[in-house]
Amino acid sequence: MHIAKTYPSNYIQEQGILRKTGEWIKKFGTTPFIVAGPTAWSKACAKVTESLHESALDYTLEYFEGHCSEEELQRILPKVPSHVDIIVGVGGGQCLDMAKLVATRLQLPVINVATLASTCAASAAQSILYTPDHVFVRVESFDHSPAAVLVDPDIIRNAPVRYLTAGIGDTIVKWYEAIPLNEGKYQNAMTKAGLKMAELVRDLLFEFSEQAIQDCEQGKTSESLRQVIDANILLSGLVGGLGRHTCASSGAHAIHYGMTVIPDMKGAFHGELVAYGLLCQFKLEGKSDQEIVDFMRFYQKINLPISLRDMGLTELREEELRLAAKKACAPERTIHNLQFEILEENVYQSIVDVHQLGESMKKNAALN
Ligand SMILES: [Zn+2]
Numbered sequence: 001m002h003i004a005k006t007y008p009s010n011y012i013q014e015q016g017i018l019r020k021t022g023e024w025i026k027k028f029g030t031t032p033f034i035v036a037g038p039t040a041w042s043k044a045c046a047k048v049t050e051s052l053h054e055s056a057l058d059y060t061l062e063y064f065e066g067h068c069s070e071e072e073l074q075r076i077l078p079k080v081p082s083h084v085d086i087i088v089g090v091g092g093g094q095c096l097d098m099a100k101l102v103a104t105r106l107q108l109p110v111i112n113v114a115t116l117a118s119t120c121a122a123s124a125a126q127s128i129l130y131t132p133d134h135v136f137v138r139v140e141s142f143d144h145s146p147a148a149v150l151v152d153p154d155i156i157r158n159a160p161v162r163y164l165t166a167g168i169g170d171t172i173v174k175w176y177e178a179i180p181l182n183e184g185k186y187q188n189a190m191t192k193a194g195l196k197m198a199e200l201v202r203d204l205l206f207e208f209s210e211q212a213i214q215d216c217e218q219g220k221t222s223e224s225l226r227q228v229i230d231a232n233i234l235l236s237g238l239v240g241g242l243g244r245h246t247c248a249s250s251g252a253h254a255i256h257y258g259m260t261v262i263p264d265m266k267g268a269f270h271g272e273l274v275a276y277g278l279l280c281q282f283k284l285e286g287k288s289d290q291e292i293v294d295f296m297r298f299y300q301k302i303n304l305p306i307s308l309r310d311m312g313l314t315e316l317r318e319e320e321l322r323l324a325a326k327k328a329c330a331p332e333r334t335i336h337n338l339q340f341e342i343l344e345e346n347v348y349q350s351i352v353d354v355h356q357l358g359e360s361m362k363k364n365a366a367l368n
Pocket of ligand 1: 119170253270274
């Protein structure tokens, strides 16, 4: 089977693009329902509402609360007036995932205004659902892609830089997760395209991430920042879109899903957990400590976590970590895309070993 999905239908990264929100909505609908994160809306509302007013568009607004969960979806759905014909998401990843779910249930088009570059949620034709307590539940894939994704790099730049960093974490893993699925196997044209995209994204992020983070901190909308935004929001999603099952997630995302059960790490971002999950995947794959330390050095330059402590865990409790490993190894998890036998014990050990390696690296740096 040769299948691919490319998305979104339109992607525009442009300073001031939010002033054209109304124009974009009118290409696909007449009566928008906006799902917005409260913080995102406070940043974007002046430009968005001005544009809607200019385009003579009436809208209904509902704030997105908490996490992207079935419960939140069921709370929002009844609030959508029957005459609405387009959904507009304004916010970060989970809010935009919710906007896509609402649009899918009502069979309406969706336009996403991304105010963070922390995941590819704005573009991807899928949503990740959690419990209201932010424990991973499932991924839902859609047959429709967002009609348009609008990104103002100035808004991304003004958000806390940690979101951009998390986005780099979520994106750089693509190559390392996809490669084990394809080693020694026949690759059709789409798989090759997906892998090339993953390689390109990896190289872009190695080249531009550090500068982009610095520029973001200094309030500069630089070319480096803009490259990273495109990689995180657009190109990242295209890897799995082109390669579908052959360029899918594997170890890093599965270990991330497992770690969402640890209460003390509830404050860690998706991309931070995924980035740490990749280090654990490296351990499982038998990479040397030196190779992992080299990768950690890159993480340190941009403030990605290299230990569990970096993600809020101050005390390691074996039963919690074992539960995380168990969840990561559930039969439906992508960790089984790795081409060797996966044992819970090894996954548990990899989570602990990476933590110890990261902590000792920090101690050695402090001594030198
Ligand atoms: Zn992800």
